Amino acid sequence: MTQIAKMEIAKTQTMTMETKEIATRTRTAEGEKFRERVLALAGSEVKTCIQCGTCSASCPTAHLMDTPIRKLVKLVLEGEKKAALSSRSIWLCTSCLLCTIRCPRSIRPMAVVAALKTVYEKEGKRCRDSVFEGIFGRQIRDYGRISEFLLSAEYMIRSPGSAAQIMAFGAELVPKGKIELGFEAARGERIEGTEEMRRIFELLGDEGKAEAEKVEAAEAGEAKKAGKAEETKEAEK
Known part of the structure; x- marks a missing residue:
């Protein structure tokens, strides 16, 4: 050596x-x-x-x-x-x-x-991507695929702060045919065998659904707190 x-x-x-x-x-x-x-x-x-x-x-x-x-x-x-x-x-x-x-x-x-x-x-904590993950998981479970149109629209509604960025991406991708805006895209196209996809989620504990429900509950709680805070301010006036 x-x-x-x-x-x-x-x-x-x-x-x-x-x-x-x-x-x-x-x-x-x-x-x-x-x-x-x-x-x-x-x-x-x-x-x-x-x-x-x-x-x-x-x-x-x-x-x-x-x-x-x-x-x-x-x-x-x-x-x-x-x-x-x-x-x-x-x-x-x-x-x-x-x-x-x-x-x-x-x-x-x-x-x-x-x-x-x-x-x-x-530990029940939520990262800033949890809303996106909840929508993503629910679409995979229900449709077996992702609809860029539905994903972007729902995420923009749930996270208004992301609207500017999403619209900028859309303006770039729509002309290239990367995002469809027709009726089929808005309705959400399902793949064959979606029942099998649902069973996979069930075997995994249906994490997509659980995450979506957790996010919705958290958002409802935050909205309720914001409403109470506003009422308190009005009462103080």
Whole structure:
């Protein structure tokens, strides 16, 4: 074995020891529970991360992320629940698997991101994309396919703030024939075997329907709160 190879092995061992020190750092009970929950979903090999940054360097959406994938892994190992779950990076992962393919420790960083999404949603939290996901899932369940016209229209109604962006996309895509505006598009075209699609959703716990209902309930609650706040202001006047 050459001297260079020995030096590389020693360097790797040192970095691994540093990572273990991070993993064993004092954590709160909630942080420890969070860490073990994520590791159970993503794999115990995550504990061997050497923080080399290969995953972050390989990520095609890294420039959009507020927290690099490498740091997300570190936050998980440190039990930093709030910091990890509040990062918008977990919603920017495209699941391209480049981080997993190139990881020198055979860790699956993408699985860590997926685990963080699961923990986030299991705790009843809503990301800004939850409305879109609810509409998307319901269309797949009912039609077996997506109608760009219906999806855009309903999303624009439920999220008025997105209207300008949707209209801009529409102005660009409609002339190219990417979005149909005829009667069939407005009605929603179904594929054959939609009953089989419904059964798939049922076997999976009908997550699309559950998400849609959760979003609708949350929106109704927010509207009710807004109404009460307005009534209070009027009463104060």
